[in-house]
Amino acid sequence: MVTNSRLEEILERLEKADGLEGLQSSIVSLRDEFAIDHLVYHWVDSLGAHSGVGTYSLEWRQKYEQQQFHRVDPVILGCYQRFHPVDWKQLDWSTKAARHFLRVATEYEVGNQGYSVPIRGPNGQFALFTANHTCSDEEWSAFIEEHRRMLVLIAHYFNEKALELEPDRAPEAAQNLSPREVDAMTLLAMGYSRAQVADTLSISEHTLRVYIESARFKLGALNTTHAVARALSRGLIVV
Amino acid sequence: MVTNSRLEEILERLEKADGLEGLQSSIVSLRDEFAIDHLVYHWVDSLGAHSGVGTYSLEWRQKYEQQQFHRVDPVILGCYQRFHPVDWKQLDWSTKAARHFLRVATEYEVGNQGYSVPIRGPNGQFALFTANHTCSDEEWSAFIEEHRRMLVLIAHYFNEKALELEPDRAPEAAQNLSPREVDAMTLLAMGYSRAQVADTLSISEHTLRVYIESARFKLGALNTTHAVARALSRGLIVV
DNA sequence: TTTTCACTCCCCAGAAATGGTGAGGTATCG
DNA sequence: CGATACCTCACCATTTCTGGGGAGTGAAAA
Numbered sequence: 001m002v003t004n005s006r007l008e009e010i011l012e013r014l015e016k017a018d019g020l021e022g023l024q025s026s027i028v029s030l031r032d033e034f035a036i037d038h039l040v041y042h043w044v045d046s047l048g049a050h051s052g053v054g055t056y057s058l059e060w061r062q063k064y065e066q067q068q069f070h071r072v073d074p075v076i077l078g079c080y081q082r083f084h085p086v087d088w089k090q091l092d093w094s095t096k097a098a099r100h101f102l103r104v105a106t107e108y109e110v111g112n113q114g115y116s117v118p119i120r121g122p123n124g125q126f127a128l129f130t131a132n133h134t135c136s137d138e139e140w141s142a143f144i145e146e147h148r149r150m151l152v153l154i155a156h157y158f159n160e161k162a163l164e165l166e167p168d169r170a171p172e173a174a175q176n177l178s179p180r181e182v183d184a185m186t187l188l189a190m191g192y193s194r195a196q197v198a199d200t201l202s203i204s205e206h207t208l209r210v211y212i213e214s215a216r217f218k219l220g221a222l223n224t225t226h227a228v229a230r231a232l233s234r235g236l237i238v239v
Numbered sequence: 240m241v242t243n244s245r246l247e248e249i250l251e252r253l254e255k256a257d258g259l260e261g262l263q264s265s266i267v268s269l270r271d272e273f274a275i276d277h278l279v280y281h282w283v284d285s286l287g288a289h290s291g292v293g294t295y296s297l298e299w300r301q302k303y304e305q306q307q308f309h310r311v312d313p314v315i316l317g318c319y320q321r322f323h324p325v326d327w328k329q330l331d332w333s334t335k336a337a338r339h340f341l342r343v344a345t346e347y348e349v350g351n352q353g354y355s356v357p358i359r360g361p362n363g364q365f366a367l368f369t370a371n372h373t374c375s376d377e378e379w380s381a382f383i384e385e386h387r388r389m390l391v392l393i394a395h396y397f398n399e400k401a402l403e404l405e406p407d408r409a410p411e412a413a414q415n416l417s418p419r420e421v422d423a424m425t426l427l428a429m430g431y432s433r434a435q436v437a438d439t440l441s442i443s444e445h446t447l448r449v450y451i452e453s454a455r456f457k458l459g460a461l462n463t464t465h466a467v468a469r470a471l472s473r474g475l476i477v478v
Numbered sequence: 479t480t481t482t483c484a485c486t487c488c489c490c491a492g493a494a495a496t497g498g499t500g501a502g503g504t505a506t507c508g
Numbered sequence: 509c510g511a512t513a514c515c516t517c518a519c520c521a522t523t524t525c526t527g528g529g530g531a532g533t534g535a536a537a538a
Contacts, residue, residue: 070477076477083398083399153388178485179484210486211484226430417514432494445517446518
């Protein structure tokens, strides 16, 4: 068991960790500390590619990427819609794809129990911190009850570190949309046509187009749908 | 000073808090516990409207809303771009609007020292948990060094509670998309035109349209952009 | 004071998306 | 075994979006 006083120590060490290697060795020793099978921190980017640190085997990570499991992985799909940390048992494993995924995962020595903390950062950054183990439901519940707060805190420390290491992640963040551009993007994301948006905002459709185009330019988007998608995932608009 | 053992107690109490009133009374007693001027949890929606709980005076909250201070408040603007909790001293108070805002805030008995934890949830939800006080820089630094981890954890507990109280924020029962529909929505969200998507997926554009339309139907969307926006904010696709 | 930026308005022509309808094959689930 | 869901292809006419232009105001920043 990891006591509260150990938490201080762990976080101190984590704060001093340097580079990806530092994070990797931190997560390994943390895994040992918790005495569980796996501990993983990773984030998901636009292509579904995963990067991060953790104790999953190389084979499993390769298999995961090669099979594009992020599209069916209930952990990713489920956590993306939640704020709360989630026990894997609460997820929906009923689809065929999910069951297949689970079966393959087991072959690669991924434990049957899991607890994942979703983490969100600026610009739609999304990451997961996952504890994984093989044991009974009761044992796992006890473990989670004991450690969930600590896991949340550690998850956030990992993400802070990861964001420090990846300045690429937020390069063109500075481009904020003007209020009118936000209005336009928001209404478009709500399904309004350009004519309806212009009407709602009480401006001409021509003017509206200027906003859409300047928003598209700022967001580096290829078309309106792309601009709305980017604005959404960067958290610039809320629908 | 709030000890680590008190933290457990505080979080236990918070978890049992019921409704907005429960959160409000929790935050007041937490403020007393920390012995600081103010403690505030609030979230910001697309229109800039604020809701939440805290110990700022009604007058200040009204003034803030009426003056639309969220558009110039360096705390909001600064935290929106970051993941890390931030000491108000690190923010950019140099613009004229910011200085004016600070002057008015002081009139309304907002303290000179602040520490804000940005929190992000699904659908671009954004919230802030702020500790505010009047004291010297040294005293404040000591307070933060002592309590920042606790503040992060409490911030997240408040947000969990707030999300529970706001079912509007939770995505509606998500009817899931078929793999091909996910492919289509994903590529559209990446800015591809229909022709490009069809080409990428090696299907005819006619077939692609069937996917788009059935996705639109499932998502209750009015057009493609709307469908992509909904798929994104429901976490059905990741871009 | 000059420059920058947000906001507003206008035209045109070609490219792209949409709405409605129809049809056939293959899995999977109960 | 039948219902259901998924994947694939096609046509038509109409609406909507897009990519180029150009121009003037006022407020704020340098």
